[in-house]
Structure formats: structure tokens, C-alpha cells
Amino acid sequence: MTHPVFLIDDDADVREALALLLRTLGYAVQAFDGAAAFLQREPAGAQGCVVTDVRMAGLSGLQLLERLQADPQPLPVVVITGHGDVSVCRRAFRGGAVDFLTKPVDEQALLEAVQAGMARLEESTALQAQRTQASAKLEQLSAREDEILRLIADGLSTKEIARRLELSPRTVEKHRAGIAFKLGTGSVAEMVRAVLSP
Amino acid sequence: MALSNTLDAKTVALTAPPVPAAPVAAWPSWRWLAAWLLLMVLGAALLAGWRFHQLGQRFDDEARTLHRTIAQRVGQHDAHLTNLHAIAQLDDPQRATFRAVASAIRTFYPRIVAIDLVRLAPVPEVLASTRDAGAAPVRLEVVAQRAATLGAGKAAMLDAPVGTGYAMVKRIGDAPLSALVLQIDAAQLIAPDGLAPANTAVWLTDAHGTVFGGRPADADEGWPRALGFAQGLGSTSQPLQLVLSRRLGWAELLPAGGLLALAIGGAALLWAAGSVQRVRRARREAARQAQELRLAHAMRVNGLGEMASGIAHELTQPLTAMLSQSQAGLRLIEQGADAAAMVPILQANVRLARRSGDILERIRSYVSQREPAVEAVALNALVEGVAELVQADLRARGIALELVLDPAGPVVRIDAISVEQVLHNLVRNAAEALAGQDGACITVRTRSDAAGAQVAVIDNGPGIAPEQLARVFQPFFTTKEGGMGLGLSLCERLVENIGGRIEAQSTPGEGSVFTVQLRKAAR
Numbered sequence: 001m002t003h004p005v006f007l008i009d010d011d012a013d014v015r016e017a018l019a020l021l022l023r024t025l026g027y028a029v030q031a032f033d034g035a036a037a038f039l040q041r042e043p044a045g046a047q048g049c050v051v052t053d054v055r056m057a058g059l060s061g062l063q064l065l066e067r068l069q070a071d072p073q074p075l076p077v078v079v080i081t082g083h084g085d086v087s088v089c090r091r092a093f094r095g096g097a098v099d100f101l102t103k104p105v106d107e108q109a110l111l112e113a114v115q116a117g118m119a120r121l122e123e124s125t126a127l128q129a130q131r132t133q134a135s136a137k138l139e140q141l142s143a144r145e146d147e148i149l150r151l152i153a154d155g156l157s158t159k160e161i162a163r164r165l166e167l168s169p170r171t172v173e174k175h176r177a178g179i180a181f182k183l184g185t186g187s188v189a190e191m192v193r194a195v196l197s198p
Numbered sequence: 199m200a201l202s203n204t205l206d207a208k209t210v211a212l213t214a215p216p217v218p219a220a221p222v223a224a225w226p227s228w229r230w231l232a233a234w235l236l237l238m239v240l241g242a243a244l245l246a247g248w249r250f251h252q253l254g255q256r257f258d259d260e261a262r263t264l265h266r267t268i269a270q271r272v273g274q275h276d277a278h279l280t281n282l283h284a285i286a287q288l289d290d291p292q293r294a295t296f297r298a299v300a301s302a303i304r305t306f307y308p309r310i311v312a313i314d315l316v317r318l319a320p321v322p323e324v325l326a327s328t329r330d331a332g333a334a335p336v337r338l339e340v341v342a343q344r345a346a347t348l349g350a351g352k353a354a355m356l357d358a359p360v361g362t363g364y365a366m367v368k369r370i371g372d373a374p375l376s377a378l379v380l381q382i383d384a385a386q387l388i389a390p391d392g393l394a395p396a397n398t399a400v401w402l403t404d405a406h407g408t409v410f411g412g413r414p415a416d417a418d419e420g421w422p423r424a425l426g427f428a429q430g431l432g433s434t435s436q437p438l439q440l441v442l443s444r445r446l447g448w449a450e451l452l453p454a455g456g457l458l459a460l461a462i463g464g465a466a467l468l469w470a471a472g473s474v475q476r477v478r479r480a481r482r483e484a485a486r487q488a489q490e491l492r493l494a495h496a497m498r499v500n501g502l503g504e505m506a507s508g509i510a511h512e513l514t515q516p517l518t519a520m521l522s523q524s525q526a527g528l529r530l531i532e533q534g535a536d537a538a539a540m541v542p543i544l545q546a547n548v549r550l551a552r553r554s555g556d557i558l559e560r561i562r563s564y565v566s567q568r569e570p571a572v573e574a575v576a577l578n579a580l581v582e583g584v585a586e587l588v589q590a591d592l593r594a595r596g597i598a599l600e601l602v603l604d605p606a607g608p609v610v611r612i613d614a615i616s617v618e619q620v621l622h623n624l625v626r627n628a629a630e631a632l633a634g635q636d637g638a639c640i641t642v643r644t645r646s647d648a649a650g651a652q653v654a655v656i657d658n659g660p661g662i663a664p665e666q667l668a669r670v671f672q673p674f675f676t677t678k679e680g681g682m683g684l685g686l687s688l689c690e691r692l693v694e695n696i697g698g699r700i701e702a703q704s705t706p707g708e709g710s711v712f713t714v715q716l717r718k719a720a721r
Contacts, residue, residue, distance in 0.1 A: 011515050013550055017522035020543070024529040055511070055593075082514040083507055083590060103518040107525040 003121055004028040005114055008038050008052040008064070009080070018051070018105070025111055035059035039067075047075065047125070049098075049117035051110075054081040054088060062088065065095040073124055076117035080105055134194050140182045148175045152188060153195040225475070230468060237464040245460065246451040253450060254425050260395040261427035261442045268388055268440055271309070272433045275380055278303055278310070279353050279368045279435075282378050286315050286370055293326040300328045309386030311363065314379040318342040325376065334361025336379055345369045345377040353378075353435040357408070363387065364402075364410050366435060384411030388440070397445040402431075402438045410438065490691055494619060495567045497688060501622055502565055507590035512557045516550040523547050563615060570613035572696055574719035577610050577644050577651055578603040584621045585642065588629075597629055597638040608646035610716040616692040617653075617714070620700070623685050624655035624712045631659035631710065646718065654713045661706035670702050 005027045009015040012033070019029045030048070032038040034056055050068065054061035065077050079092040082103045092100045098120060099113035141149060151161045158176065162169040180186040183194055282303075285296050293315065300313040312329030314336065316322065322338035340356060344367045348354055353368035363384040370376045388400045388411055401411040425444035430437070502509075527543040560583070585601055592599050625640060632638035641656040662670065669675045673687040686702075693700045697717050704710040 011519075013519040013546070013553070014515055014522075017519035017526070017546065017550075021522040021526040021529075024526045024533070082511040082518075085594075103514045104521040105518060106521070107529075 002028065003118060004030050004046070004048040006038055006041070006048045006050045006075075007031045008035060008050065008056070008061070010034055010053065010056040014053070014103075018110075021107060021110065022051075022114065025107070025114070027114065035061070035064040038064070047121060049114055049121060050075050050077040051114065052077060052079060054079060062091050062095060065092065065097055069096050073128060076120040078113040078117055137183050138194060141179060145175050145179050145182070148172060149179050149191060149195055152176070153192045225472075230472070234464050234468055237467065238460060241460040241464060242452055242457065245456050249451045249453070249456075250446070253444075253446060257395065257398070257425045257442070257444045258427065260398070264388070264390050264395070264400065264442065265427075265429050265431070265440050267391060269431045269433070271387055272431045272436050272438065274307070275310075275366060275382065276353065276433065276435055278307075279366060279378055279380055282313065283351065283368055283370055286376070286378060296326050297328060300326070304328055309383050310380060311361075311383045312336070312379070312381035314381075315376065316341055316379055317374050317376040318345055319375040329381065333381055336360055336365050336381060341367050341377055341379055345375065355404070355436055357404075357406070359408065359410050362411065364436075387411070395442070395444065397447070399443045401441050403441055404438055490688070491567065491569070493684065493688060494616070494692060495565070497623070497685065498619055499565050501619075501626065502561075505587045505591065505622070507594065508587035509557070509561055511590050512586060513554055516553040516557075520547050520550045523550070564618065568615070570616055570695060572611055572613050574609050575612050575614045575617075577608045577653060577716070580614055580617060581621065581642050581644055581653060584618050584625070588622065588625050592625075592629060592640065595629055595633065597632050597640060600639060600641045602641060602643040604644040604646050604651070606646055608644065608651035609719045610651050611719045612696050612698070612716055616696060617716070620689045620692055620714060621653065621655065623689050627685065628655055628657035628659065628710070632657055635659060650718050651716050652713055653716070654711055656709065656711045658709040661708055662702070662704040662710055663706055667702055667704050671700070
């Protein structure tokens with residue numbers, strides 16, 4: 001699945017031209033005339049690479065960047081500015097911007113920045129999917145199995161777990177088999193990774 | 199574009215010498231009236247002096263003529279006495295010849311009112327006499343006394359007046375002692391041949407001051423002063439002095455025609471002086487306006503540096519769009535697009551190139567040297583244009599700029615560049631007042647009502663102390679280090695030149711408000 005580019009600039013000429021360029025580069029583009037319009041996009045929370053101007057009426061590009069960074073899964077942001085002074089540049093990178101471009105923006109630089117943004121988006125989406133998968137598996141464990149998994153992760157042996165929980169080692173072995181089935185792995189290392197991922 | 203904000207105070211001073219502080223004031227009408235009256239008084243004095251001199255000369259001429267005539271007449275008396283003396287010595291007991299000659303003399307010379315031949319000793323007796331009916335009698339004892347003092351054939355006057363004249367006595371021989379008496383009416387003696395000099399009294403006096411003839415009682419009195427003439431008649435037998443006294447009247451010294459000419463001439467002179475003054479004032483006013491234009495231009499050029507980043511940003515926008523449109527177009531061609539697909543791209547580029555051109559044109563006209571051109575201008579658009587150019591600079595200084603624009607969209611009759619310059623100046627002043635302040639904010643607000651429209655530049659800076667507020671529009675008043683103090687005074691002149699007003703209000707600690715009141719354009 002390809003994500004769209006969210007283009008935000010309050011200058012209609014610039015917006016129109018950059019949108020056209022990005023479309024010829026093969027991207028789907030949604031253009032907005034300001035940060036507020038972008039934040040109200042439909043569908044809410046749609047994923048994509050943000051390309052924003054810094055100087056805009058209302059919320060500025062840098063303020064939007066800070067706001068997006070606060071999200072649990074921040075969107076990649078490419079910052080474009082008409083007057084690229086050092087302090088704006090530093091703020092942009094500190095704020096987690098993918099790239100910082102000055103107007104007039106060259107096609108190649110824009111393409112690379114958007115590609116980098118898209119790559120970052122893919123990466124975070126994949127990571128997210130993995131996490132979602134792991135937590136779904138953990139959800140299936142019973143309370144006792146969950147307790148035993150955490151003790152396994154703490155590095156305790158079956159006998160030690162049985163003694164700690166005042167169970168028979170056989171019962172503990174049976175629960176371990178259930179955990180291995182539900183998580184789809186018998187490897188202790190993989191089990192530990194599943195527990196550690198949030 | 200060469201942008202310079204290194205134009206310092208010295209360069210500005212060279213380009214535009216300081217504006218003269220106040221316009222040249224016209225004379226109020228009472229001063230013209232006073233000047234006219236002063237001219238009238240001076241002129242009247244000169245006229246009176248000249249007339250006095252002129253009348254004096256004419257009087258002198260007349261007096262001399264009269265004097266010459268009378269001196270001749272007086273000389274004739276001696277000649278008559280000499281002739282009569284010769285006749286009296288003829289042997290003619292009846293004195294017929296004497297009487298005939300005496301009568302003839304009296305007929306030709308009416309001023310000689312009596313001629314007597316008198317024997318004085320042993321008994322005084324009139325031997326022959328011819329006299330007017332009205333002639334005053336002469337006492338023979340007096341004649342005898344006088345004759346006794348004379349040598350034979352000598353003549354002299356009696357000391358006392360006789361009637362309205364005097365009498366001459368000529369002694370004839372010793373035995374018997376006899377004398378000739380010639381009695382003269384002074385009034386006829388001093389009567390001129392032709393016209394009598396106007397307003398002139400004439401009389402005769404002797405060395406003792408005895409007056410012969412009609413001297414008026416008020417001869418020496420009165421003002422203006424009288425002209426006088428006194429000269430001896432040069433006769434030994436009649437040691438008399440002719441005296442003339444000429445009365446002068448105001449009407450003679452200040453004739454109505456002369457006064458009228460003075461009044462008109464004075465008024466014409468003042469009118470000419472006024473014209474010269476007006477022309478000079480107009481010339482000075484023109485020079486001052488030319489200086490103002492130069493100063494305004496210098497200040498605009500000077501202020502351009504602060505707008506440089508704003509200008510750069512303004513130009514970057516269309517350039518960015520053009521670059522992207524063009525690159526998109528090239529890519530579309532690579533992808534096999536046809537010419538029709540290029541049309542919107544080229545149209546956009548044409549529009550964007552024009553947009554850049556308009557920005558450059560605006561900057562160029564802002565810094566050009568030009569005459570103000572008053573026309574209908576949308577005030578909100580003008581404020582937005584100024585805001586765009588100053589925003590980058592204000593942002594760099596950490597100052598927020600807020601526009602509060604009148605939704606009615608007032609249209610004003612102004613010279614757009616003058617008002618842009620005034621707003622730049624006011625915003626720049628506000629920015630300097632706000633330097634380094636947290637939460638610094640400049641608000642530019644437009645408002646309108648039936649009377650006109652206003653644009654106000656409001657800051658939340660430290661404000662201006664009341665004693666300084668009263669002086670902010672004065673030339674060369676400044677609180678800034680290195681400031682020339684011409685910015686606000688120039689703003690005031692620029693606003694006044696288009697029929698507007700500028701006002702400053704301030705609350706120390708809260709901020710300042712500079713309000714420019716402008717005339718609305720007729721709908």
C-alpha cells in the first residue's frame with residue numbers, strides 16, 4: 001500500500017506547483033492551505049508523509065511538527081522554508097523532521113526527502129504491525145500462563161517456578177506447552193522478546 | 199537588487215539638507231494696514247516738507263519782486279523832493295508853479311497824499327499845500343524840530359507815523375527857514391502792481407520797530423508756521439524795512455490730490471512688496487517640498503535594508519512555484535505527455551512571472567524618486583502589503599504582528615507610497631521600542647466611519663513619557679541613539695500633504711498608539 005503526501009502551504013501558487021510536481025513523481029497528494037485544515041483531514045489519523053511550509057498564518061510548520069511528534073506513532077515531516085536560517089533548521093531537526101529544504105525546492109531534493117519520509121513511515125508501520133501481533137498473542141494467555149511466562153523471562157527454571165508458585169513441575173510443564181502453542185514458538189529467547197515488547 | 203541599510207545619518211544629511219522648521223508665515227492684515235499707515239505718515243511728512251520748501255521759494259520770489267518795486271517807489275520820493283526843492287526856490291510869490299507841479303505829482307502818485315511847502319521861522323506857516331481830503335494833518339512844530347536837525351537840502355522822515363503812513367521833511371535854505379513835507383500813505387506804497395501775494399501781510403518798520411502800514415495783530419501767531427521776509431529798502435532818507443509775513447494752511451501743505459496719490463501709491467507699493475513676499479514664499483515652499491521629497495526618498499532607500507528579508511521571501515514564493523511547475527512539466531514530457539498537458543503549466547508560469555514582476559515593480563516604485571500621486575486606494579490591501587514586507591524582519595526580532603482589518607474595506611484618497619512609508623516608519627519605531635521584550639506585539643488596525651478612515655499602529659512596549667510625547671513630531675527630536683529625529687516629522691509632513699492627520703497617544707508601561715487619519719474616497 002502506498003501512502004499519500006500531505007502538502008501544507010498557505011500560498012496557493014506554491015501549493016499547486018508542488019502538488020503537481022509530487023504527482024508527476026508518482027505520489028498521491030492531498031494539499032492543505034494550513035496546519036489546521038490538515039489536522040482535520042478525513043479520514044482522521046490517515047497516514048502519510050507531511051511536507052509543510054514553515055511560515056504560515058495560524059499554526060506554523062514548526063509548531064505542527066512539535067504537535068505531530070507528540071503522537072504515539074508520529075508521521076514523518078519534511079520542512080520547507082523560504083528563509084532557511086540556522087535556528088529554524090536546528091529546531092526542525094531537533095523536532096524530528098525527516099529533512100529541511102529551502103525554497104525554491106529542487107525536484108531531486110524533494111523526491112529524496114519524500115522517499116526518506118515514506119521509508120520511515122513504512123518502517124514504523126511494520127514495527128507497529130509486529131507489536132500489534134505480539135500483543136494479540138499475549139492477550140490469549142491465561143492469567144497463570146502469563147505469570148509463568150514472566151517468571152520464564154526472569155530466567156527461572158521449571159523447578160524453581162513450580163516451587164515459587166507451589167505447583168508441581170508437571171503442571172508447570174503443561175502450562176509451558178500451552179504458552180509455546182499460543183505464542184507459536186518453543187524457543188525461550190522468542191518468548192522473552194514477546195514479553196519485552198510493550 | 200542592491201539592498202543597503204548602511205546609509206547612515208551623514209549620508210542622509212548630504213542627500214537631503216534639514217527641512218526648515220516652520221513654513222514662512224504670511225503677514226496678517228493688521229500688519230499690512232499698519233505698514234500702509236506708516237507709509238502714509240512718512241509720505242505726508244515728506245510732501246509737507248517739499249510743499250513748504252516750494253511755497254517758501256515762491257514767497258521769496260514774490261517778496262523780492264515787491265521789495266524791488268517798493269525800493270524804486272521810495273527812491274522816487276527823493277527825486278520828487280529834489281524837483282520840488284528846485285521849484286520852491288524859484289522866485290514865484292504866488293507859488294503857482296509849485297502847486298501845479300505838486301498837483302501833477304499827486305495825480306500820478308496817489309500814494310503821496312499831501313505835499314506842503316512850509317516856512318518855519320519866525321512863525322510856522324504853510325506857504326503852499328496840496329493834500330487829500332482824508333490826509334492826516336502834520337504838526338508844524340514837529341516838522342520844525344526835524345528840519346532843525348537837517349543840513350540844507352537834506353531830507354529825513356518824521357519818527358512817528360502820520361495817519362496810515364509817514365511824512366518826509368526836506369529843509370530848504372536858512373533864511374527864511376523853510377521845508378518841504380511829503381506825506382505818503384504806506385498802504386498804497388506797499389500795494390503791489392499786480393496780484394497781491396496770497397495770505398500775505400505786508401508792512402513797513404523803521405529801526406526802532408515803529409510800524410508804518412497795516413500790520414495785522416496776529417501776524418506772528420498760528421501753526422503751521424508763517425514764512426517771513428524782512429529787508430531794508432536801501433534809502434537814507436527813508437530808513438525803512440519791508441516786512442512780509444505769509445500764513446501757511448494745512449490744505450496748502452497737504453493738498454488733497456497729493457494725499458490721494460500717496461494713499462494709492464503706498465497701497466501699490468505694499469501690494470508690490472506683498473507680491474514679492476508671496477513669490478519668495480512660494481519659492482521657499484517649493485524648495486522645502488523638493489527637500490522633503492528627497493528626504494522621503496532617502497529614508498525609503500534607508501529602510502529598504504530592513505525589508506530585504508521580506509522582499510526575498512516575497513520573491514521566493516513565485517520562484518518556488520515556477521521551478522516546481524517547470525520540473526513537473528519536464529517530467530510529464532518524459533512520461534510522454536502531449537503539448538496540451540503543458541498549457542496549464544505554462545499559464546501558471548506566466549502568471550508567476552508576472553507576480554514576481556509586480557513585486558519588483560512595487561519595490562522599485564517604493565524607492566523611486568517621484569511626485570506624490572493621490573488616488574483611491576484600498577486601505578486594507580495596502581496594510582497587508584506593508585505587513586508582508588515587514589513580517590520577516592519582525593519575526594527575526596521575535597515580535598508578533600497582528601492585523602485587525604475593518605471588514606467594511608475602506609477606500610481612501612491617498613498617495614499609496616507615502617502612506618506605506620509612514621506605516622513602515624511607525625512599525626519600525628514600534629519594533630525598536632519593543633526590542634528584547636517578551637510577548638512583544640504590534641497591531642496594525644484599520645477602521646472607518648462617515649468622516650474618514652484610520653490606520654493605527656499599536657505596540658505593547660514601554661510607552662512614551664508625556665513630556666516626550668508632545669515633541670515626537672518635532673524635527674530633530676529623537677530618543678534613539680544615532681537617530682536623526684526626522685522620521686516622525688517626515689511622517690507628519692507626508693500625511694499632511696495628502697490632507698490627513700497623525701496623532702500619538704501613549705500610556706507609559708502599556709504601550710503607544712500612532713493613529714493616521716485619512717480622507718475617504720468619494721463613492
